[in-house]
Amino acid sequence: MAKKRKDNLPKPRRLRGFFFKLMFLGLVVFAAYMVYLDAQIKHTFSGNKWEVPAQIYARPLVLEKGLEITPKEVLEELKLLGYRKVASPDSSGEYHYSKNTLILQRRAFHFADTREGLRHLRINWRGGRISTITDHSAGREVGSVRLEPWLVTRLVSSSQEDRMLVTLDTVPELLPIALTLVEDKDFYEHHGVAPLSILRALIVNIKAGRTVQGGSTLTQQLAKNLFLTRERSLVRKVKEALMALLIDARYSKNEILQAYLNEVFLAQNGEMAVHGVGLASYFYFDRPANELNPGEIATLVAMVKGPSYYNPRRYPERVIERRNLVLRILFEANKLNRTDYKRYINSPIGLATGDSLAKGKHPAFMDKVKRELTEILADPNLRDSGVKVFTTLDIYAQRRAEKAVKQTLQSLQKDRKAALQAAMLVTNISSGEIRAIVGGKDTAFKGFNRALDARRQIGSLIKPAVYLTALEDPTTFNLASPLDDKPITLKSTGGKMWSPKNEDKKFRGQVSLIHALTNSLNVPTVNLGMQVGLNNIAHTVSQLGVKSAFRKVPSMTLGAMALSPIETNQMYQTLSNTGRYIPLHTVTSVVSANNRVLWKKAEFYSQRVDEGATYLLNYALYKVTQEGTAKRVGQNFPNINMAGKTGTTDDFRDSWFSGFDRNNVVTVWVGNDDNKPINLTGSGGALPVFINYQKLQQPKSLSRRFPKGLGIAHFDAATGAVTVAGCPNSMSVPAILDALPPPAQDCTGNPIKKSNKKSWWDKLFGD
Structure with missing residues (x-):
């Protein structure tokens, strides 16, 4: 009976019941959908909204009294x-x-x-x-002050979006005011959606017969840009409105406005999209957003409507017209006084070149930064979280190094068939900081980085390690020690016999240690190397910072070992730093987007070799630039003292030079990628690059204090025996005085008798 009564219910009542059930189900589905959207919004807003490139900064210039x-x-x-x-x-x-x-x-x-x-x-x-x-x-x-470091580049991720985050307190107050007045004047009154604005825009568009006005609020635009595609459909528009309502309900107006300022698309820089006013400020005006004037603010706000249509570099007239409209709105709203209004509507746009945001700058240096950053921040998500990476790059040293390499190789290439290549590093002596890296003659090429990865025979650049090994034994060797320069034959690898020769194929019989090094004589070097021992030389090379393995054979005394330019530079950094080893590096610290220190380079040094012996070696390397194989340095810079060493390998395949002034070490390699002879010595190929680099800057003259126990000593030039000052045919050079015996004879060759006369002190208290 009950079932019959239900079937006999009037049809309208059955329809109403079905409708209420359907409506209830719809409300449940709608509520669930809103919860889903809210969770999506919360997840994005609470975490990292964007992949933000790591910002790479050069070193700050420190000015001191x-x-x-x-x-x-x-x-x-x-x-x-x-x-x-x-x-x-x-x-x-x-x-x-x-x-x-x-x-x-x-x-x-x-x-x-x-x-x-x-x-x-x-x-x-x-x-x-x-x-x-x-x-x-x-x-x-x-006593000192530092300038802020230059923003070199940003390591953009695969998202192809580039931005620099700002907060409301780091932009001019006029910027959000202008944005809301022009784009969403009811921003602070509505709840994410403005129905009247939509209706008004609909009427205007119908009258015009096309879309001439939008009704979306800033919150809707933000929702569309963060969560939705560019699809034009009613479904997407409804979803946009719902998300805008949720965003407005969950977050404050300031949070929404700040997110919009960081999200809005304002330019296309090659394949990279420039988002946010922070990056756009640099892209268009080459300055941080907080320094924008009202005219520049109006220009950025004008472009929000359509960055392509209002591209100031392509359509300046369009931008000026709309900029002036923005300025008029600000004036009419009493946000700009009459004087400033007239001033800015009559001013040019004042665009920067945009070079400050050019990507791919200095790829060889950035290659080293990326390698270090991969070790420092293993998590790639951290590298895309807007971290600030502070580096050691000296942009002027970098640009001068690039110019020196390109111009010198262009000049050298004219007389040669083999295609020349080069690598160059500039490093700070006292800190181990890398100032510049050039990976090849095409300094903009991102490929093979010869400065870091090319391994070539280093030739005579190894000789200072041989001589340093000897000088660390001051009772046996000093700068005046005589070395044999006579024919020598040694057993080399595989039982083969090896007979080294000097470059000029001459033998001098005997030469002083400093003369042999200054003129890069091969035979005396080999003789000295065999005397001090190959194992001891290998130990010295390792102490200077070389980590690569090499064979301990006699030919290693003349550089029969393959090293990269950066490893070679490390060796000379230790030498120039009076034996103090500091690992070469480019990254000094990494800071999070909210300025929390994530990593800082620890200060580290190690006194690897004797300071006194290194001072003597550096004196000899100074002589190399005055009267030896690198004397062109002294000729080009007569009032500036520098030191260095040339290097040439067999068949003239590699040309090297490592040199330093008071502050920096420079290592240059010139050669051919196929290892073909280039017919250039170290003084003919790499040295001109060094000289041209120094001409582009202002090198500082060497200034090194005498280590304790060192002084000027006098030696017989022929025998190396200690003599008194002023004798003919004598040489005066620095020496470790405590290790020297007293002079045995005077200038006439007569023995010097030891005085038996006692002092008054000895007479009173002596035996």
């Missing part, structure tokens, strides 16, 4: 950093220079160790050195 640096060098750095020359600096990023005085508003910057605020500085010079540094912000003189 008494530092030997010219105003020109500092002004070059300011130009690189995008500082603006003005008559009276009163804003961040401005400077004025006149009559040895620099007035500077140094930008605030979060360095690896601490954040430093805006600083108003006055820097004075006297005689090529900084005489005073006054910090007007603190109202006192300071």
